[in-house]
Amino acid sequence: MNVFGNILKISIFGESHGDLVGITLDGCPAGIKINMEEFNTDLARRKSGKIGTTPRKELDRPEFVSGIYQERTTGAPLTILFRNQNTHSKDYKDFLQQPRPGHADFTAYNKFGGFNDHRGSGHFSGRLTLGLVATGVIAKKVIFPVFVNAELIEAGGMKDIDQAIQYALRKNDTIGGLIKCKVENVPVGLGEPFFNSVESLISHIIFSIPAIKGIEFGSGFQASEMLGSEHNDPIINKEGKTETNHAGGINGGITNGNDIIFRVAVKPPSSTPKKQKSLNLETDQIEDLEVKGRHDACIALRMPVIVEAVTAFVLADLMLQEQKVPRVFE
């Protein structure tokens, strides 16, 4: 199921070492001004090349091939392509015999009878998130003046992220991280009971991003240790503002007008430079495995903008359904 959304829908496609990765956004309101430059900011936040990220360098230049005319959205499906250029597929050949621990090598091989494109993890690659980020740029315009902001607040358990990266590099290993996302200026009433609660939709798409292991809203796991009288957020004005925000801005699955707050746990990249053990399917022996290819020491560094993008997408879809945004912009 490579399609997600209700009124607003995204279709994702492409492979890491194929021709391209891309996305089609359907149901986007007409008349939204598209400035090609605006995409650079968000795409740069996802880009590799910084310390702690993969040395694979890609231009990551979006090609807008449909749904835009005279620099505005037309209401027709908007397709964005990203060419793959810097691919080293031979690094991946051996993973057919010896599936990498923590990767989709084994599961994809089994699900698709060995016909999956395994090069660079194929359709399972984090490279697929490029389209999500591009979609997010548009979604952020749809939901304006609602504002989504995500940041990495911990890496490898440390609050000083630079230090954490140094630690990982020194250890010749990889580390995970913790991302916090805050949505400000949220209207009351988003979320569709029973099954499309705001938490349901956000968690659904967040867990589509590779490497996510957990999500919690507001007080989250800590709520399980609190008393009801501590946890409840007293309402203090007619707009629904609450004194505290343990609910993370959501009651009964519907936004209450306070900031939406959630945190996301990112695992350390499975492609650690450290030598590992894994079964060789051909010899049926557990053997040493060295993961070549070019990988991230801390993929979480590149993920806040992805978290923002998919959150903006979910909110845009809910706001369209709640008729809080026009079908045609002017």
Added chain:
Amino acid sequence: MNVFGNILKISIFGESHGDLVGITLDGCPAGIKINMEEFNTDLARRKSGKIGTTPRKELDRPEFVSGIYQERTTGAPLTILFRNQNTHSKDYKDFLQQPRPGHADFTAYNKFGGFNDHRGSGHFSGRLTLGLVATGVIAKKVIFPVFVNAELIEAGGMKDIDQAIQYALRKNDTIGGLIKCKVENVPVGLGEPFFNSVESLISHIIFSIPAIKGIEFGSGFQASEMLGSEHNDPIINKEGKTETNHAGGINGGITNGNDIIFRVAVKPPSSTPKKQKSLNLETDQIEDLEVKGRHDACIALRMPVIVEAVTAFVLADLMLQEQKVPRVFE
């Protein structure tokens, strides 16, 4: 959006103090033996009346009004109704003026322009989960011999649950809890990339259950503090068995044949017997609020069976899509 699922679909309806709550299960394979008695076990696990739960007593007797003939599923939609009998609606009248903190009173009122049925929280009531549990009984048969088991492993932060309940009652307050769910005997290959990863679908429906604040798979939030070399699960045999299970049985969103493991955080019930503060919308003053009605000190006590039910539903839907269950049983 009160409909969920792909091949297998559930439609949920009803209100806490209306005539009934119910569910329709569509796409269920034909020929499954339905023994009315079997539903009692799971429904009893959700039932109130035990210490720490609400004194509202309901028969919770399922009426099967369609989709079953000669004690077998027919392939047509299967509708199950539960009559409401023991309702005290007058307890809820005041919450229109003074919305209860932590409840959907304020959000539902705003979303539905005041036309929502607020009695007993209406369509937002935990009573809606009755249908989910009944559906789960059937879903568990569909996925057999896959086996789902959930249990409450902590309440109010304590591992001794009885002691936790005593603590809550003594404090005249409510407490949350932590539920662990394990799925055994899982086939390799369930989950539909990119958007219908197993984690995406399970978290989507888990967050539809009232009072859930967080979910984590496998190592979960702890993963964010681990090194890649610690977190990776070495594959040790051709069936994909791994030495450890930090992945929680899922790689790349697809089941890897190991147990699916996840944990769910449940908040303390918002209806604490303690006096609270909340805005009175009529006087525009923050005033004392006493939540009458009959409520649970620890709703998490009743929730493991609900977690099992929705998990079994998601797996049944994925197994049908992957053609791991027949369309017609015999």
Added chain:
Amino acid sequence: MNVFGNILKISIFGESHGDLVGITLDGCPAGIKINMEEFNTDLARRKSGKIGTTPRKELDRPEFVSGIYQERTTGAPLTILFRNQNTHSKDYKDFLQQPRPGHADFTAYNKFGGFNDHRGSGHFSGRLTLGLVATGVIAKKVIFPVFVNAELIEAGGMKDIDQAIQYALRKNDTIGGLIKCKVENVPVGLGEPFFNSVESLISHIIFSIPAIKGIEFGSGFQASEMLGSEHNDPIINKEGKTETNHAGGINGGITNGNDIIFRVAVKPPSSTPKKQKSLNLETDQIEDLEVKGRHDACIALRMPVIVEAVTAFVLADLMLQEQKVPRVFE
């Protein structure tokens, strides 16, 4: 797939000789006044008892069991039940061995491995359309002042319908009919390219009604014999009014502001009182078959109101998507 619609969704359930038939309407705007009496008019138009229709008499009294509070829709799913009372199931026992020509006996038996409820055609019965008619009453309020009107314009090829019925009864046989549907006061811009053209959605649900064999919009099949210069409808004012209406009110799948016009062909009921031939699956011989049970000589007599109902439903869904109706009525 017993669920249909996008923002507005219906779930249908029940069997002809089971406990009940019913429907759940999800996504209905809150605040719509529901007057129980109003349903009688439309339900009466579908009712049997008139000459040319089955002598099976049912009260057809709707029970509204959820989604309504203080005589208004609440925004929660609205479920309507119709009890079955006057059932003669023994009339249907033999059709397991000797499937009735033109009926779903053979196909349903094969699809569901013999587990389908075959009594009175089970889930395939025209009785399922009761829920559609009830939904239509609400949908007509949602789309107001858009107005849907359908009528039987021919039966058995004759324009004088009374005469046609007399002919059928005299022949001891059944006849089909032709229904014309007109929608007035349609806003410009309904319909969602590419796949949810107005024609696509209307035809989808029209062909869900049992016994429909064809549908044509505007000039329909005659268009295939016309010249372009004859067929084109010249636009004559700024609102898009056209001189002729060969397009049936739709261009490019989108309403153009003129009346939507379509015609539907209804086959003669398969349950003719005439003796027929059909294979006896037990003897493997082609044998005489007499269809007992109580049936309609011309089911088309009862169908205009069903055509109106499903058309109103489709338009309501499209108008919600196009934000031409509020999410909350007042």
Added chain:
Amino acid sequence: MNVFGNILKISIFGESHGDLVGITLDGCPAGIKINMEEFNTDLARRKSGKIGTTPRKELDRPEFVSGIYQERTTGAPLTILFRNQNTHSKDYKDFLQQPRPGHADFTAYNKFGGFNDHRGSGHFSGRLTLGLVATGVIAKKVIFPVFVNAELIEAGGMKDIDQAIQYALRKNDTIGGLIKCKVENVPVGLGEPFFNSVESLISHIIFSIPAIKGIEFGSGFQASEMLGSEHNDPIINKEGKTETNHAGGINGGITNGNDIIFRVAVKPPSSTPKKQKSLNLETDQIEDLEVKGRHDACIALRMPVIVEAVTAFVLADLMLQEQKVPRVFE
């Protein structure tokens, strides 16, 4: 809604005079052999250049940019692009002021607030069907040995098609046509009651193709004039073969094992070379309109292969759901 299908899904995008048109096929079984040459046969049947069709010549060469590896489908989304090369956009400039009768100019302008790409009819162009034909080539492999065949059986009301084209050219006008589609070797049991009857799904997608005005299954509109005893198809063997096939191979919305038969009415192209009248929105006068651009005298000539393609797609989706095709080919 530019997405269609259940297990198998297509997303369509592109404009007639933009960069390209394309399609993404999701849910396609893995392992299907893709021979680039095979696409040529079906694409050639849709191609222009023959007498009676537009002189716009396009290479119509499919670029497969994802979902294929080593000449086989991978199970990941399969995206196919067709570059636009031979575009004359200036021919379309005037249609903003003076919308062409019979076209989507007026409706699209209104729906999308004037932001739609109107050049060459933009997203409403018949050129979008290129992707459908390419998808059809794959769908035909999925459903093998089920076989779909469509042909033009009448044009402008005449059975001699060449003569009909000559007539249209002589008249300096355009003509419509009648297409008959037959599906052979159909398994019993396809179709999902209540709403996804085979007729519902086929008509839904058929009416997405531009220029379709009607569809009828089996005896179709003629059924409305027949007696039940004439219309019923006696079953003559255990496989469900019937003596006649008035039902068009479908009973109760489910295939009965006989050939599926339907007919589709195609209107004459709205872009007639004849001078027409239409409102000039700027002058508010009804003025002469000459449609330049390059157009088809009989678009129905190019449509049988499109009808086949979408029919094959619907059947593939239903066969996957009914588990009549593997998820992985070998």
